[in-house]
Amino acid sequence: MMSLSPMKMKCYSNQCLPKTHFLKFNPFPYPYTNYAANRLHTLSFTINCNLKNKGGNDLSRKILLSEASPPPLTIDNDDTVNLPASPKNKKAPFGVAKILSKKVLQILSNLPLAIAEMFAIAFLMALGTFIDQGQTPEFYFQNYPEDHPVLGFFTWRWIFFLGFDHMFSSPIFLGMLALLGASLMACTYTTQIPLIKVSRRWSFMHSAEVIRKQEFSESLPRASIQDVGTILMGAGYEVFLKGPTLYAFRGLAGRLAPVGVHIALLLIMVGGTLSAAGSFRGSVTVPQGLNFVVGDVLGPTGFLSSPTDAFNTEIHVNRFSMDYYDSGEVSQFHTDLSLLNMDGKEVMRKTISVNDPLRYDGITIYQTDWSISALQILKDNEGPYNLAMAPLKINGDKKLYGTFLPVGDINSPDVKGISMLARDLQSIVLYDKEGKFSGVRRPNSKLPINIDGSEIVIVDAIGSSGLDLKIDPGVPVVYAGFGALMLTTCISYLSHSQIWALQDGTTVVIGGKTNRAKLEFPDEMNRLLDNIPEIVESSL
């Protein structure tokens, strides 16, 4: 039933549909192949095969096979493939440089070195969290004194010499990161890219012994290699048949994705460097109703930072407000901003809040902080007066602001008055000149309160919005790296499985290996091989 012509087989999973049809041969089954140049001719053969299912129906089909010969493979695709020897350069100076650079590449792409670098970086980072960062020198003198060194040797001298008081920008740490980046590049260049070249090739095994040495191996008596091919195609494998030998693989993306992971990491490093070298940052606290100019706030962070036209933009804080939960806790902060260009024309208006920044022409404006700038009050129906609020230092993470309204003779040496305290814009607590609690008023309630003979109405509490401004040219690069890293890490989870088979008389020897799903692979193989029909003597 089988037309056992000398054949090279290239087929797709959908050819296993129980229909009789011809499929158009596609010389580029996967986008990353480019060995078409090596191919001289493309011939098509047709075989018919019978698949005896357990149900008993014979499914007749034709599989289009083609002379899509892969480049012959001499190297066994293994995890450790060295750079293919480049053609020797005959010119001596070039040769020396080439040997030197090759040597450097070899050292850098060394796996133990890369692992040591990662350990060193992890250790430095851990150290950076244990040593308090960015403190004054006195702090380190006190905590790492010379007479009681930590661990017997670690004193402030070490910290300052090695720059561990600012670990994450210290030369040692950045140097390690750069070294790791170099290792990443070297590894990608010398190991991973050649791996792509190799894993694109189809490798056939011509000896049953070699096949039996694979992690998974099985012998099927009275089976045909074509059936094996069909079954494997049905399971989503790419199958290649050449005479009595078969090669099939699946999940090649899982083998290639680590290259993408490395490139994505490099992209993130580049983006991070760009961020560090070319950013502008600044923060400003603006009372409601006032303006500021972007360029006055932003300061450069690195030598690549150069101002843009957007620096002339003027920003007007239209309104600052806070949302509250029923319990009185703050739930959100909002600032209504207007952006004005040089001519004073509004170019953009947006209400920003935490987690919802404003982006305009490369500038990003974040809501990060707040304070209370002033209280507007009426005293005995006069005013309104603006009383500036000052932050009061208290323990804990709550803010407290206070102001003072003098009562009586202002010029006397110990002037007394009414104190007003506020935690947020919701309510103001008032104390009389003796310091006794007199009441709580909400702004806008228009409810007067009588303290020490004067009637006070709190008209409004004016908040200030704390804004952070940033121009960061590295963000798009870093985000691209993030996206690529997520994607390639996910793809890396796929397992690259390879299967070889050899027709040895009436027996088919099958061997296979996989790089990740080593647990599931034997099960899956056994399940697939169970479906391979046994050939009845007479039909051969």
Added chain:
Amino acid sequence: MIFSTLEHILTHISFSVISIVISIHLITLLVNEIVGLYDLSKKAMIITFFCVTGLLITRWFFSGHLPFSDLYESLIFLSWGFSIFHIVPGFKKDKNLLSTIIAPSVIFTQGFATSGLLTKMHQSVILVPALQSHWLMMHVSMMILGYAALLCGSLLSVAILVITFQEIIQILGKSKNLDSLNKSVDYVEIKYMNLNERNNFLRKTSFSSSINYYRSQFIQQLDRWSYRIISLGFLFLTIGILSGAVWANEAWGSYWNWDPKETWAFITWTIFAIYLHTRKNKKWEGVNSSIVASIGFLIIWICYLGINLLGIGLHSYGSFTSN
């Protein structure tokens, strides 16, 4: 009120069911041929899973935000993460092995979460402005699923180390009484050997005793499990850290701040990246990679609890007002 009652009921059910599962595992370790018990433990794990899910949903429903905002909730979510790794159909094979690791993990995290240590955290809190983001769900769920998977995987690696070192001790002839226990463990493993492994076995046993062969098979099995689970956890951790960075860029204007929590998450990531790289070298597979994974196990705990509990640095994500 109905909320706290419901929460109590669900906590207690899941806690007692998981205790039963652990006892079942202890029994099956000694008497290994009771299939009914094994089925029972499977069902019990499913019950636990639904209880913890119910617990999370009630909390979500009554607090009005996703239950990821504090340590208590994240611990409960961690134990949910453990149980989901038990439930997912991809890990059908050899569940007994995984279940012995997962069940105690669930009980420890739940026990820790519900113990007196953290009682004041039980009250669900309001979300501060910085946490009100869609990234919260993505970031925290990915991080905690990542922690759960990495913890499972590294526990399996710890098991490899324990078994390997037992072997060394036995060679030294110091502990002969542990032999019987090992035999029973190894005996369970024979069930999971497939035909192919038996073929290999026939070839290999010509020079090694069967007990050593079973042990190496068992170690290999553990090794492959731990590699598979750690890879999955690494995937979640990567997505978690990156989504956290994107979120930080939205909320604070910087995608990386070298905050202690961030730094330790990155250290964890680095350690498991090292683990994945040690797998590239055939010589390092097994004991060496297990040592790395065991270091990773400690580091996850430092990252997850240590930073918050020991108060290294000032990690106060979301405390918008504390600058």
